[in-house]
Amino acid sequence: MPGADGLLGAVPALERAVGEVAARLARVTVHVRADARSAGAGVVWLRDGVIVTNAHVAATPRADIVLPDGRELAARVTARDPRRDLALLTVAASELEAALRADARGLRPGELLVALGHPFGVAYSAALGVVHRAPSAVRGPGGWLHADIRLAPGNSGGPLADSSGRVVGINAMIVNGLGIAVPTHVVERFVREAMSDRRRSGGVRAA
């Protein structure tokens, strides 16, 4: 039915919806600057100042954070896991808005995804794509979330979200044009382990 119900019955609403998801993600996405060379994004994971980013973004024990409201804060890198490419940052803040999350293992290929980050330094840029391959239970490359989406340096550490704006992964790298993200369940496990380590040792585990 070419043109049967075309001419802007649905497209403006669709554009608005993508914009709303991007705006929702922007409220939980931060800038992360660890040194002069690396800059990326991060996601507020817990409202009391716990932020998740990539290990390759937070390569030093300390980092500077810019919150969505413009506040600049010093962060400590309280845990790093280069294998999962995850790092945990802690800032002295509370009452932050934390990201809504969903398990990426429930995603189906073809589902819409929205990424937010600072690609090539352009702050809070959104990208639209689809699930290429959902993470499987197996360890190895199949354990990552593969997205058909256009990412760039600066998306690292930022959120990849489903069509409801729930974070399903942390964007980590680009391989053969595919966006590769650490799925949320892996991040949750990492955060859990890091928090319990911190409680046990009361100290920093940064590598």
Added chain:
Amino acid sequence: MSASSSDGLLSAVSNDLAAAVDTVGRSVVAIHARRRIPASGVVWQPGVVVAAHHTVQRDDDITVSLHDGSSVSATLAGRDPSTDLAVLRLADAAGAPPVAPAAEPPRVGQLVLALGRPGGSVTASLGIVSAVGGEWRTWQGGAIDRFVRLDLAVYDGFSGGPLVDAAGRVIGLNTSGLARATAVTVPASTVARVMGQLLARGHVARGWLGIATQPVRLPPALQRSLGSESDAGLVVVNVEPDSPADRGGVLIGDILVALDGRAVRDPGDVLAALGGEQIGHAVGLRIVRGGKAETVSVTVGERPRARR
């Protein structure tokens, strides 16, 4: 944080796309017929899989992985390098439902999904149809019913996978084997036609003259004396012994300027004029020999299979 109505729309679109992938994905198989990663294929009719010829690197010992994870052995029914298609017969057709082709031609701007199964699970990418054109010829002379250009990323192992609309209907088969640097979609109508010929005969019959040519420029004086509108022709550099051209009296050094009244400037023009339907029919070759034009009648033969 309540869900708004437009949030529901995005989820609805997302669900439509995922449902299209799920529906068609059951017909997308992995083809194990090369080293490195497997390629993709599509169950086009019960027990019959169409794949990209260039990914089927062996004729025997081919296995196919279905959507349910099972493996089925397959035999090669035939291949057509000119359209980069190969057809396989499955030893067991159960568990491999065929796809439904799209009834309408694709539209520029339409949302499309490219699917593949380069391994166990189906994978997807999303884009739009960026241009649609008429019939064209591949560099090997294969006839493709419609030109479809995509704004869509294709990944390793996607060749042989389907291009799907949002309703889960198959527009065609994607391959990286027909153009440098970009993926080409072979339309469903072309896939069906070539598949029919491969299943019936094991190959796609193509017309054959038995000449090799290269382009030459006609000097203005010669062009004037011939009354030719074209300033170019094809000089015959080889005539296969006992070929249709040989039997028709074509000689090395003849300059071919027209075939059945249509000017030829490029060897591809000759290939394009030699479809399978021409076999057994006489064609008129307008040639320049010793500065004079004459017409030679040649009965088109069938291209020998070793020559493909």
